[in-house]
Structure formats: C-alpha cells, structure tokens
Amino acid sequence: MATADTTKVVEADDAVSAPVRALQIGRDYGIGGFFFLLLLIFSLASPTFLSGPNLLGILTAASVVSLFALAEALVVIAGAIDLSVVPIAALVGVIVALSLNAGIPVWLAVLIGLGVGFLCGLLNASVIEFMNMSSLIATLATLTTLTGVVLLITNGKPIFGVTALAPLGQGRTLGVQNPILVMIATYALVGIVMSQTKFGNRLLAVGGNAEAARRAGVRRRFYVFAPFVACGVISAGAGIVVLGRLGSAQPTFANSILFDAITAVALAGVLLSGGRGSILKVLLGSLIVATIANGLVLLRVSSFWTYVTTGLLLAVAVWADGAVSRAIERTSLSTEHRKEAARA
Amino acid sequence: MLEARELSKSYGAVKALDTVSFRAVGGEVIAIVGDNGAGKSTLLKVLSGAITHDTGQLRVGGELVDFRSPHDAEQVGIEAVYQDLALVNTLDVGSNIFLGREIPRKGMAGRIGLIDRRAMRREGREALRDLLGVEFPTMRRTVEMLSGGQRQAVAIVRSASRLEQRGRGVILLDEPTAALGVAQRQRVGMLIKRLASKGHLVVIVSHDLPTVFELASRIFVMRLGRLVTELHANDSDLSTLVGLITGAIEPTDITKVVADDDATASSDINRSSRGTK
Numbered sequence: 001m002a003t004a005d006t007t008k009v010v011e012a013d014d015a016v017s018a019p020v021r022a023l024q025i026g027r028d029y030g031i032g033g034f035f036f037l038l039l040l041i042f043s044l045a046s047p048t049f050l051s052g053p054n055l056l057g058i059l060t061a062a063s064v065v066s067l068f069a070l071a072e073a074l075v076v077i078a079g080a081i082d083l084s085v086v087p088i089a090a091l092v093g094v095i096v097a098l099s100l101n102a103g104i105p106v107w108l109a110v111l112i113g114l115g116v117g118f119l120c121g122l123l124n125a126s127v128i129e130f131m132n133m134s135s136l137i138a139t140l141a142t143l144t145t146l147t148g149v150v151l152l153i154t155n156g157k158p159i160f161g162v163t164a165l166a167p168l169g170q171g172r173t174l175g176v177q178n179p180i181l182v183m184i185a186t187y188a189l190v191g192i193v194m195s196q197t198k199f200g201n202r203l204l205a206v207g208g209n210a211e212a213a214r215r216a217g218v219r220r221r222f223y224v225f226a227p228f229v230a231c232g233v234i235s236a237g238a239g240i241v242v243l244g245r246l247g248s249a250q251p252t253f254a255n256s257i258l259f260d261a262i263t264a265v266a267l268a269g270v271l272l273s274g275g276r277g278s279i280l281k282v283l284l285g286s287l288i289v290a291t292i293a294n295g296l297v298l299l300r301v302s303s304f305w306t307y308v309t310t311g312l313l314l315a316v317a318v319w320a321d322g323a324v325s326r327a328i329e330r331t332s333l334s335t336e337h338r339k340e341a342a343r344a
Numbered sequence: 345m346l347e348a349r350e351l352s353k354s355y356g357a358v359k360a361l362d363t364v365s366f367r368a369v370g371g372e373v374i375a376i377v378g379d380n381g382a383g384k385s386t387l388l389k390v391l392s393g394a395i396t397h398d399t400g401q402l403r404v405g406g407e408l409v410d411f412r413s414p415h416d417a418e419q420v421g422i423e424a425v426y427q428d429l430a431l432v433n434t435l436d437v438g439s440n441i442f443l444g445r446e447i448p449r450k451g452m453a454g455r456i457g458l459i460d461r462r463a464m465r466r467e468g469r470e471a472l473r474d475l476l477g478v479e480f481p482t483m484r485r486t487v488e489m490l491s492g493g494q495r496q497a498v499a500i501v502r503s504a505s506r507l508e509q510r511g512r513g514v515i516l517l518d519e520p521t522a523a524l525g526v527a528q529r530q531r532v533g534m535l536i537k538r539l540a541s542k543g544h545l546v547v548i549v550s551h552d553l554p555t556v557f558e559l560a561s562r563i564f565v566m567r568l569g570r571l572v573t574e575l576h577a578n579d580s581d582l583s584t585l586v587g588l589i590t591g592a593i594e595p596t597d598i599t600k601v602v603a604d605d606d607a608t609a610s611s612d613i614n615r616s617s618r619g620t621k
Contacts, residue, residue, distance in 0.1 A: 020489070197457040198446045201435070205443055208434035215414070215430045216444035216502075275434035329488075 020331045027324045031267055031284050038288060042295035049298055056177065058287070058294045063179035064245075066286035067238035068261035069268075070190055071231040073282045076265055077194075078227040079207040079274035080128070080135035085261065086253045087146035088120045088232055089239030094150055096240055097159040097249035106164050110240055117236025120146070121229035129224050150251045159249040169244020179241050183283075186234065191279040203227060208275020256307065260289045263314040269321050288313075345370045345545050346391070346422075346514050351400035353386055360386040361397065362569040368562075370512050373536060373546045375556040378566035379589055384549045385518070387566070391547065392424035392516050393417030404514070421513025423503035427522060429495055433488035437480060438464035440487055441471065441502045471505040472497065475542065476535045493528030496520060500535055504544070512543045521552045533559055553582060565589055 042049045068085050075082040092113040099109040120142070127138040171178045194200035205213040206223040214220045243249055264285035270277035292313070293306050346368050353361040361383050368374050376384045389395045390402070393411030402409050404420045411417045414424065431440050438461065439446075447463045448454030465483035472478045478497050487495060500517070507513040520536065521529045529552070536559050540546050550556050556563060556577075563575040565588045573588060573595035587593030 024489075196459065196461075198448070198459050199457055201439055201443070201446055201459060205432045205435055205439070208432040209430070212430040212432050213443065217415070218444050275432060 020328050023324050023328045023331065027269060027321070027328070030320070031269065031281055031288070034267075035284055035288055035291070038291055038295070042291065042298065046295065046298040049295060054294070054298070056180070058290050059180045059183075060177050061294060062286050062290035063177070063183040064238055064242055065257060065260045065264065065289060066183050066283055067186060067234055067241065068257055069264035069282050069286045069289075070186060070279070071234035071238070072261045073265045073268065073270050073277055073279070074190070074203075074227040074234075075135070075231045076270050077207045077275065077277040078203055078223060079210070080224075080227070081139065081262075082124060082135065082228060082231050083139040083258065084120065084124060084142035084146060085231065085235040085238075086255065086258050087143055087150060088117055088235040089242065090150045090249075090251060090253050091120070091146050091153075092116050092236040092239035093243040093249040094153055094159060094251065096165075096243055097162045098153075100162055100164045101159065109164075113240050114233050114236045117232040117234070117239070118229055119232070120235075121232025122225065124232070125225040125228035128228075129221065147252070154249070154251040156251055158251065160247070162243060162247055162249060165240065165244035166247060167244070169241055169246070179245065182237070182241055186237065187279060187283050190230075190234075194277070194279050199226070204275050204277070206275075207277075256310075259314070260310060261286075263310050263317070264289050266314050266317045266321070269317075345405055345512075346547075347401075347403040347406075348391075349401040349403070351387070351390060351397045351402065353390060353395065353397045359569045361390065363400065364566075364569075364571045365400075366564060366571060366574070368545050368547070370543045370545045371540055372562070373540045373548065373560045375560035375563045376547065376549045376566060377551070377553065377556055377563055377585070377589060381568075382566040382589075383569040384566055386569075388424070388516055388518055388547070388549050391417070391514075392422060394424070418506070421507055421510055422516065423507055423513065424516040425499050425503050425518065425520070427519045429499040431487045431495060431499055434486055436465075436486050437483045437490075437498055438468040440498055441468040441505065443502075445506075468501075471501050471508075475504045475508065475539070476501055477538055478531075478535070491528065492524050493531050496524065496528075496532050497535060500532075500539070504539055507544060512545075514545045514547065515539060517546065517548045517550075519550055519552075520548055521550065521555050529555060553585060557582065557585075565595075567591060 039050075048054055068089070071085050072082060095116055096109045096113040099112055100106065104112070124135075124139055124142055127133055127141070128135050131138070168178055168182070173181055194203070202213065202218050203223050203226065205216070205218060206220060210220055213223070242253075265282060267285035267288055268278065268281035270282065289310060292309055293303075296306050296309065297303065347366070349365050350363040351361050351365070352359065352363055364383070364387060366374075376387060378384045386395070390397045390411075393414040393416050396411065402411070404422065407420075409416070409420055417424070432443065435443070442464045446459040447467065449458045449460045454460070469480060469483050472480055476497055478494075478501075480494070487498060490498065500515070500520075503515055507515060517536070520532055524532060533555060536546055536548065548556070548560065560577055563577055563580070563585065564571050565573050565575065565585070567589070575585065575588075584593060588595065
C-alpha cells in the first residue's frame with residue numbers, strides 16, 4: 001500500500017539487546033524454573049514427595065490458596081490490594097451454612113453465598129472510589145469489620161453439620177478431588193478472560209496507566225469496581241469450597257491464608273508493577289507456596305519454619321522482580337545511548 | 345480546515361490567550377512557538393478540547409465548534425498527542441494502538457467480548473507502515489521495551505489511525521521531539537511530514553526551533569498570550585525567530601507575510617459536531 005509516498009520506509013531500530021533479552025527471559029520464566037528446582041530438591045530429599053497421593057495432596061492444599069491468590073491477583077493487576085479476601089470467605093461460609101441448615105436448596109445457598117461476595121467487593125470498591133481512600137486502608141477496615149460481623153453472627157462458634165456441600169469439598173470426579181477441578185476451571189475461565197477479552201485488555205491497561213486508559217476512552221470507574229467485585233465473588237467461591245471440605249463453617253480462618261495468597265501473587269511477578277500479570281503464573285505461585293509447606297512437613301521441619309520460608313520468599317520475589325525490572329531499564333537505556341553515539 | 349477567531353482565555357487577571365486568530369488547512373505542518381508562559385500549551389489545550397476558551401470562535405471544516413471535552417474534539421477529527429504520550433508501558437504495541445477500540449473476533453466470539461490479538465498486531469503493523477513508514481521488528485514487545493522514537497511513533501500512529509477511520513483531520517503534537525536523540529528526532533520529523541502529505545493538518549508545539557524550521561511551513565510566534573506574528577519558514581531564519589520569541593525583535597520590524605492563499609479552508613471532515621451553534 002505504501003507506494004508513491006514522499007518519504008521512504010524507515011527501519012525502526014531493534015531496541016532490545018542480548019543482556020536485556022536475557023533479563024526478560026529470567027523475569028518471564030524464572031518462576032517456572034524455580035518451581036522445577038523446588039520439585040527437584042524435595043524429590044531428592046524425600047522419597048515419598050513425588051508419589052501420586054502426595055502430589056494430589058499438594059494440589060488439594062493449593063486449591064483453596066490458589067483461589068484466594070487468583071482473587072487477589074485481579075485486584076493487584078488493577079493497581080490496588082484487597083486485604084479482606086479471607087473474612088469475605090468466612091462470612092460467605094457462615095451465611096451458606098446457615099442457609100443450608102435452614103433448608104434452603106444447595107444451588108440457591110451457593111448463589112446467595114456468591115452474591116454476598118459480590119456485595120462485599122462492591123462495598124470495598126465503593127469505599128475506595130467514593131470516599132477517596134487507598135485500597136490498603138479501605139480493605140483493612142473491611143477486614144476488621146467483617147471479622148467482627150462473622151463473630152457476632154456465630155457468637156464465635158463454628159456451625160457444624162453442613163453435609164450438603166460434601167460432594168463439592170470431598171468428592172472426586174474421575175479420581176481427582178473436586179476442589180482441584182474447581183481450581184482448574186476457575187483459572188481457565190479467568191485466564192481466558194484476562195488474555196483474550198476486551199475486559200482483560202482494558203483491566204491491564206487501567207492497572208498499567210489509568211490516565212492513558214482514560215484518555216483512550218476506557219471507562220475508568222468500571223475497571224475500579226470490576227476487579228474488587230470479581231475478587232469478592234472468587235473469595236466467596238473459596239469460602240464455599242472450604243465449607244464443603246470441612247463440613248462446618250469456621251468463624252475465623254488462619255491469617256496465613258492471606259499471606260500465602262499475596263506471596264503467590266508476588267511470585268507471579270504481579271505485585272508492585274500493576275498492569276502486569278499472567279494468570280498461569282499466579283497458579284504456579286500458589287503451587288510453589290503449597291509445595292514448600294508440603295515439602296517441609298515431609299522433611300519433618302517444624303511448621304513454624306513454613307512461615308519463615310514463605311515470608312523470606314515474599315521478600316525475595318518482590319526484590320528480584322524490582323531488581324530485574326530496573327536492570328532491564330538501565331541496560332536498554334545504555335544500549336540506546338551507545339546506538340545514538342554510533343550514529344553520531 | 346481549522347480556523348480560530350479571536351480566541352481568548354483568562355485565568356484570573358492573567359490572559360493566557362489574548363485574541364488569537366489563525367487559519368490552517370489539511371496538508372500543512374504549522375508550528376506554535378514561544379517562550380515558557382507564552383500561551384502555546386493553552387492554545388493546544390483549547391484546540392484539543394482539554395480546556396474551554398472564554399471568548400472567540402473555533403471552526404473546524406467551516407463549522408463552529410464548542411468543545412467541552414477532548415472527546416468532543418475527537419468527534420470532529422482532532423487528535424492530540426501529549427508529551428507524556430499516554431501509552432500503557434506494560435501492554436504490547438498492538439494493544440496500545442487499539443486501546444479503547446479493540447478489534448473483536450468474528451462472529452459469536454466477538455459478541456461475548458473476545459478480541460482478535462492477531463488482527464490488532466497485523467493492523468497495527470500496517471498502520472505503522474502505511475501511515476508513518478515505520479517497520480517494527482515485532483508487535484509483541486511491550487511499550488516499555490521500545491526506544492523513545494518508537495514510542496513516539498506508536499503514540500502518533502494511534503491518533504493517526506483514528507483519524508484515518510474518519511477521513512482526514514487535525515493532529516496536535518506537544519513537543520514531539522523533546523525526549524529524543526538526533527537520529528530519532530529526524531525519524532519523527534519524517535513521520536510528521538508524511539502525515540501532512542496524507543492530507544492531515546499537523547500542529548506542533550515545540551521548543552526545538554531547528555526542527556520547527558525543518559518541518560513547518562508556517563510558524564506562529566506567541567508572546568504573553570498573543571499570537572504576535574506568523575513566519576514562513578522559507579523566508580526567515582533562526583535568529584529572527586529567536587528575536588521574535590524573546591521580544592528582542594518586534595513583529596513590525598520585519599516585513600509581514602500574510603498568507604491569503606490559505607483562505608480556501610477545506611472541509612475534509614464530515615462532522616457531527618456537538619454544540620454546533
């Protein structure tokens with residue numbers, strides 16, 4: 001098409017040099033490499049690690065954490081954070097348990113539970129958007145408030161005897177535990193949405209540069225609400241899976257679940273940057289967190305060390321992500337200077 | 345194509361724009377120069393709809409327009425590329441070019457919101473080649489990995505391809521060469537000439553006077569909110585221009601060149617102008 005034009009076609013220079021490419025590969029595939037290294041170390045250290053039942057056990061353990069991590073990732077991609085995922089799940093568990101014990105059909109109880117998650121997300125986003133608060137503070141308030149609400153509803157006691165969701169939490173399909181299948185299905189759905197749809201593309205854009213997205217005609221406010229609402233619904237799903245697994249609704253969940261979820265997201269390279277995030281890597285991050293916990297137990301290391309390891313892992317992951325990004329920037333800048341100099 | 349009549353804008357006692365009038369047609373490159381605070385940016389923002397002028401008239405393709413937002417300006421074919429470029433660094437080139445108007449997949453898949461990334465890369469590549477004459481090695485690269493010149497090209501082509509969809513229009517460039525090295529500056533210069541040769545009106549605001557001389561056919565000099573004079577690039581020189589900008593030379597000191605042949609303002613744009621009076 002470019003034929004009789006006044007200017008000739010100019011070749012834009014290839015701005016990426018070999019060292020930058022290497023750093024990028026490190027950033028893009030480092031987490032996969034780390035996971036295999038972890039598998040290698042544990043399989044050498046413990047003969048039972050690579051057995052089928054143990055691997056399925058890791059996946060089962062990862063199934064709940066990975067749902068929280070996925071919920072968190074959507075918010076972090078949009079450039080915010082949600083500390084309230086765990087109490088949302090606890091609240092949903094309690095409400096679904098009460099509904100089931102009151103004789104409400106399973107499908108309706110589940111729908112009510114997901115609806116409660118939806119409303120919690122809506123609440124978080126509304127506080128952030130309309131009261132002009134940072135997501136950290138807003139969701140910290142939600143975290144505390146919801147924890148209190150759940151304790152008030154239950155009087156601090158678990159709700160026992162919820163059997164209707166046992167097939168979801170404990171059953172198997174084709175030999176695989178159903179929570180694992182829920183995890184895979186949810187990840188597949190969210191993965192497709194994030195990588196293949198207009199919604200995913202725009203959410204990444206708003207997270208990467210909200211002002212640029214706004215100027216390109218993207219309705220910013222919608223993309224402030226959507227990730228929190230999605231986060232609330234997925235957290236609710238996690239709460240329902242936990243209810244099915246335990247057969248009872250617990251008023252309090254371990255706080256470590258939130259830390260594990262955030263660590264998984266950080267390992268996936270989503271944290272800090274905003275606008276960046278691969279859903280598959282979030283799954284890998286969750287698997288790493290679950291694998292470390294599992295491997296340390298097999299090696300008879302005190303579970304207290306799991307906290308220490310996970311904490312260090314979070315710090316190292318965030319540091320490495322930042323360091324690599326800065327190195328890429330520095331290296332590509334210096335390369336550009338050299339090219340300029342060569343031309344002059 | 346673009347005509348301003350006695351545009352004024354005040355901030356309190358400060359006259360940021362003082363009865364500015366000019367006329368320009370498609371195919372031209374015009375430059376707005378002036379010292380800091382001379383009103384260049386204010387003029388650019390009024391033209392792009394980012395701010396609203398107090399008095400005076402603005403006509404696009406002969407029709408009176410009244411912009412309330414940049415969106416209004418885009419509706420009549422005026423696109424602005426600001427200095428910060430407004431690109432999303434973490435997205436690839438194709439996604440940036442089509443941000444806000446993603447290409448849907450064909451059929452049912454498109455209706456439920458699936459986008460055709462391959463088409464976006466292909467059409468982005470074609471737009472870069474056809475509109476700007478730039479060939480990118482890969483469209484998958486994220487914008488953060490591009491050189492300054494490449495980023496400028498992506499930002500310009502995004503605006504230019506929006507204009508192409510509706511025929512011809514006006515593209516406003518704020519300091520297009522500010523962050524660039526020598527070679528890249530030349531490259532962006534070629535892009536600008538090429539846009540004008542496609543029939544668009546290109547308006548650049550710049551401090552880079554040598555580039556201004558090289559690219560623009562006419563140079564508008566602003567001082568203290570007023571458009572003090574208009575130079576034809578071929579019959580003027582850098583020292584005169586600098587003198588005019590700083591106030592060392594008064595416009596009356598030189599023979600004024602008034603272009604009447606531009607009076608035939610073309611109406612390339614079929615607009616659905618909002619607020620047309």
